[in-house]
């Protein structure tokens with residue numbers, strides 16, 4: 090057996106869930122794993138599978154139904170709130186109060202576990218706040234009231250507070266739920282930076298499969314009535330567990346190209362000649378309209394041509410200058 094002495098946290102035979110009418114009702118059962126410094130873990134799974142419940146349990150906010158959450162060899166429940174706050178930085182989805190605080194004051198709250206009884210910030214505290222603000226790029230928000238922030242801005246301010254808190258373990262529940270693509274990528278880049286440069290262990294739940302594949306060192310895959318599966322994203326792709334966990338009734342998933350695969354059906358076939366960057370876009374548009382890729386005997390024979398930046402499609406001796414005009418032609422005159 091390999092003993093992992095590096096881990097920040099150990100989950101041992103952990104079951105998480107709720108007492109429903111006094112009966113333990115587990116959502117995820119018998120989880121055994123280590124959370125390592127310097128790693129970003131992405132927790133994936135369908136709505137309601139128990140991701141938030143798992144994160145809340147490992148953060149010590151609710152008791153395990155069975156098994157143990159060990160933080161530096163001690164059950165997380167044995168820590169005082171103050172002590173825990175210096176070790177675990179938590180960003181949850183729900184809005185907590187503090188609408189009248191400025192963003193700067195909110196971020197400074199991250200230093201609360203370290204300040205004296207007067208709550209005064211030391212030089213070190215102030216520089217931790219400044220660093221958190223710089224890393225999350227929210228300088229322009231500092232004087233705004235928390236209650237006046239957009240959902241995305243609020244999310245970034247809460248992440249800044251967690252960065253200022255400086256726990257060894259950062260737990261974030263869907264931190265990019267309200268963020269646009271730019272901000273989502275920035276947050277994931279920041280999480281990687283915190284893991285790599287500051288040796289933080291980062292556990293983040295997300296529904297963004299592509300960002301998880303891009304940024305996670307490790308995935309935790311959850312499914313209803315199944316054991317949690319964990320591993321490197323590439324290992325899970327190669328051993329088929331990723332595809333298995335992503336399978337949904339009625340459609341599949343093309344992992345390499347990151348596309349949803351609709352069920353195949355009978356339909357008119359097409360072939361594509363001409364090697365151009367437009368090849369994939371053409372295939373997508375045709376498939377979405379119910380045409381199927383075929384061989385050289387296909388009913389519709391298309392050639393893609395490029396002149397400079399201009400793409401055109403040739404079918405049955407007619408030339409089309411957009412996919413829209415090609416698809417309209419293939420559809421034929423619409424009956425009313």
Ligand SMILES: Nc1ncnc2c1ncn2[C@@H]1O[C@H](COP(=O)(O)OP(=O)(O)OP(=O)(O)O)[C@@H](O)[C@H]1O
Pocket residue numbers: 107116134135136137138139140141142143
């Ligand atoms: N306090 C509670 N008591 C009983 N059941 C609860 C409680 N809180 C949540 N649940 C139930 O536990 C299940 C899992 O909820 P959880 O929020 O952990 O899921 P999730 O995987 O994070 O979902 P999502 O992706 O939608 O955020 C849900 O069916 C939910 O209704």
